[in-house]
Amino acid sequence: IAGITQAPTSQILAAGRRMTLRCTQDMRHNAMYWYRQDLGLGLRLIHYSNTAGTTGKGEVPDGYSVSRANTDDFPLTLASAVPSQTSVYFCASSDSPSGAYNEQFFGPGTRLTVL
Amino acid sequence: GQNIDQPTEMTATEGAIVQINCTYQTSGFNGLFWYQQHAGEAPTFLSYNVLDGLEEKGRFSSFLSRSKGYSYLLLKELQMKDSASYLCAVVDNDYKLSFGAGTTVTVRA
Numbered sequence A: 001i002a003g004i005t006q007a008p009t010s011q012i013l014a015a016g017r018r019m020t021l022r023c024t025q026d027m028r029h030n031a032m033y034w035y036r037q038d039l040g041l042g043l044r045l046i047h048y049s050n051t052a053g054t055t056g057k058g059e060v061p062d063g064y065s066v067s068r069a070n071t072d073d074f075p076l077t078l079a080s081a082v083p084s085q086t087s088v089y090f091c092a093s094s095d096s097p098s099g100a101y102n103e104q105f106f107g108p109g110t111r112l113t114v115l
Numbered sequence B: 001g002q003n004i005d006q007p008t009e010m011t012a013t014e015g016a017i018v019q020i021n022c023t024y025q026t027s028g029f030n031g032l033f034w035y036q037q038h039a040g041e042a043p044t045f046l047s048y049n050v051l052d053g054l055e056e057k058g059r060f061s062s063f064l065s066r067s068k069g070y071s072y073l074l075l076k077e078l079q080m081k082d083s084a085s086y087l088c089a090v091v092d093n094d095y096k097l098s099f100g101a102g103t104t105v106t107v108r109a
Helices: none
Strands: A004-007 A010-013 A019-025 A031-038 A042-049 A064-066 A076-078 A087-094 A110-114 B003-005 B009-013 B018-025 B032-037 B044-049 B053-057 B060-065 B070-075 B084-091 B097-099 B103-108
Touching (some): A004 A087, A019 A031, B009 B018, B018 B032, B018 B103, B032 B070, B044 B070
Parallel strands (some): A010 A110, B009 B103
Antiparallel strands (some): A019 A076, A064 A076, B003 B018, B018 B070, B032 B084, B084 B097
């Protein structure tokens, strides 16, 4: 089934630990995105990648890093997790990074709790 | 920065009509999306507006006024399965999406 997968589905993590959230899409989309969703704040962009080999910072990039070695994969790494990074993380992709009609397709999300 | 406002919650009766308003002040405008998100699930695409006017798609319609920085999503003939959060998102100058906090719609029998 075409789409976006994320792993793990959920994770409880001790503060200070390193964690990588995985995201894979099979739609050959050029652009990929990482958002966090917190109650009352909506979806906020963490990092994005317009095409393989390039990445950019979103609205809330501190404490997170990404890489885009190929078209399909876009992992998000928390180098040293803190409790304020407790959130639901969504990966998304779109065919074109620019142009007005830029429908994004979302993965199922990863629920992360940092204690 | 981006400022996108929508009501936090709305409640309506099955079979009724509900209108969810969204006002925005953003750095540029390249279109507006509405997404639906059921609890515990991913957002899914509902509609896209880039020109002023009404776009109709079955029971759902979306309206845009660029001069007023205003959009609404109209849900007609409400069904229980329409209970969800509805997210307004604006495409800014960098073609990135800025999301409102979402409106939770509860449909009652």
